[in-house]
Amino acid sequence: MGYNVVVVGATGNVGREMLNILSERGFPVDKIAALASRKSLGTEVSFGDKTLTTGDLEQFDFTGWDIALFAVGSDATKIYAPRAAKAGCVVIDNSSLYRYDPQVPLIVPEVNADAIIGYSAKNIIANPNCSTAQMVVALKPLHDRARIKRVVVSTYQSVSGAGKDGMDELWDQTKSIYNPVDDVPPSKFQKQIAFNVIPQIDVFLEDGSTKEEWKMVAETKKIMDPSIKVTATCVRVPVFVGHSEAINIEFEDHLDEEEARDILREAPGIMVVDKREPGGYTTPIECVGDYATFVSRIRQDSTIDNGINLWCVSDNLRKGAALNAVQIAETLGNRVLKKG
Numbered sequence: 001m002g003y004n005v006v007v008v009g010a011t012g013n014v015g016r017e018m019l020n021i022l023s024e025r026g027f028p029v030d031k032i033a034a035l036a037s038r039k040s041l042g043t044e045v046s047f048g049d050k051t052l053t054t055g056d057l058e059q060f061d062f063t064g065w066d067i068a069l070f071a072v073g074s075d076a077t078k079i080y081a082p083r084a085a086k087a088g089c090v091v092i093d094n095s096s097l098y099r100y101d102p103q104v105p106l107i108v109p110e111v112n113a114d115a116i117i118g119y120s121a122k123n124i125i126a127n128p129n130c131s132t133a134q135m136v137v138a139l140k141p142l143h144d145r146a147r148i149k150r151v152v153v154s155t156y157q158s159v160s161g162a163g164k165d166g167m168d169e170l171w172d173q174t175k176s177i178y179n180p181v182d183d184v185p186p187s188k189f190q191k192q193i194a195f196n197v198i199p200q201i202d203v204f205l206e207d208g209s210t211k212e213e214w215k216m217v218a219e220t221k222k223i224m225d226p227s228i229k230v231t232a233t234c235v236r237v238p239v240f241v242g243h244s245e246a247i248n249i250e251f252e253d254h255l256d257e258e259e260a261r262d263i264l265r266e267a268p269g270i271m272v273v274d275k276r277e278p279g280g281y282t283t284p285i286e287c288v289g290d291y292a293t294f295v296s297r298i299r300q301d302s303t304i305d306n307g308i309n310l311w312c313v314s315d316n317l318r319k320g321a322a323l324n325a326v327q328i329a330e331t332l333g334n335r336v337l338k339k340g
């Protein structure tokens with residue numbers, strides 16, 4: 001016996017990956033529904049070797065469905081997630097709407113799977129921001145060994161983090177540079193993204209940081225440990241898929257770079273690629289379609305007492321969103337629902 005699963009936002013970047021990953025990992029599905037907005041009614045999406053026809057979220061009755069994987073943004077989530085949860089369907093939500101709600105667990109299964117038990121307060125589980133997800137996978141095993149005091153992170157985030165419109169804007173703008181007749185002004189992004197980098201993701205906050213940067217701080221504390229200090233600079237780069245991060249970590253205890261490398265090699269969800277030679281590290285294009293969070297360039301920071309620098313790359317549509325959501329569904333199934 002398996003689960004009745006709904007994928008909400010099935011025509012989007014994350015929703016399509018959710019369907020791919022449910023199929024790739026053989027998630028025990030009895031019945032599956034793909035939903036999006038009314039304008040996508042009838043659109044075909046792939047689920048393994050099957051084709052599903054997309055239904056209208058507004059008209060959908062969640063009664064009798066076990067799990068709904070949501071990837072529709074906060075506005076639609078606010079309306080439909082409580083409706084699904086009330087009907088007895090457990091919502092696993094990719095938007096930021098519920099992440100900071102103390103009654104909603106925020107889960108990265110490699111890091112805090114035990115917190116899933118709190119799902120029953122609202123029948124909702126939150127999936128973190130993509131940049132946070134890959135970072136905490138790398139930080140957790142190091143924190144367990146040497147206690148992290150402070151993290152300084154700079155991100156290099158791909159345009160797919162801004163949805164399918166973000167990918168289209170990079171593609172169209174890049175073409176327009178070679179054919180200036182078709183001018184493509186910034187729309188999804190604040191400035192030209194083709195052949196450029198933009199130090200703004202999400203809106204500005206009063207203190208001069210951006211909401212994306214704030215999310216990395218708040219979510220790392222909720223998922224891992226409120227005592228960890230995080231400061232972030234989030235940057236959009238002209239890469240289609242794959243977020244990269246340069247991370248500086250200060251520990252309470254000394255941690256040798258060799259030991260850090262060994263710990264990360266053994267850690268769940270991590271692939272260490274760290275040869276100190278040209279090309280001996282992972283770049284975003286090489287992580288696309290993979291499940292792992294890749295860690296490279298692990299080295300001592302000799303400017304502080306107990307410091308390590310590293311480079312961390314992952315497929316933002318997978319570990320940053322769809323894969324993590326499916327791993328949450330697997331954890332929920334194995335530990336709580338126990339139908340599969």
Ligand SMILES: NC(=O)C1=CN([C@@H]2O[C@H](COP(=O)(O)OP(=O)(O)OC[C@H]3O[C@@H](n4cnc5c(N)ncnc54)[C@H](OP(=O)(O)O)[C@@H]3O)[C@@H](O)[C@H]2O)C=CC1
Nearest residue numbers: 009011012013014036037040071072073095130161163164
């Ligand atoms: N991309 C990433 O790296 C990450 C994204 N997320 C989150 O996942 C969510 C989806 O992102 P992404 O897939 O990239 O976005 P896309 O823009 O690629 O897709 C959005 C999806 O949501 C659907 N949708 C939007 N509004 C409604 C509505 N009112 N009713 C029904 N369906 C609706 C769209 O349907 P239609 O095609 O019919 O318009 C589409 O299927 C967002 O909340 C985002 O914050 C989280 C972590 C990482």
Ligand SMILES: N[C@@H](CC(=O)OP(=O)(O)O)C(=O)O
Nearest residue numbers: 094095096129130157161162
């Ligand atoms: N903001 C991320 C995508 C994401 O995870 O968004 P949110 O935290 O709003 O779900 C990006 O643009 O790369």
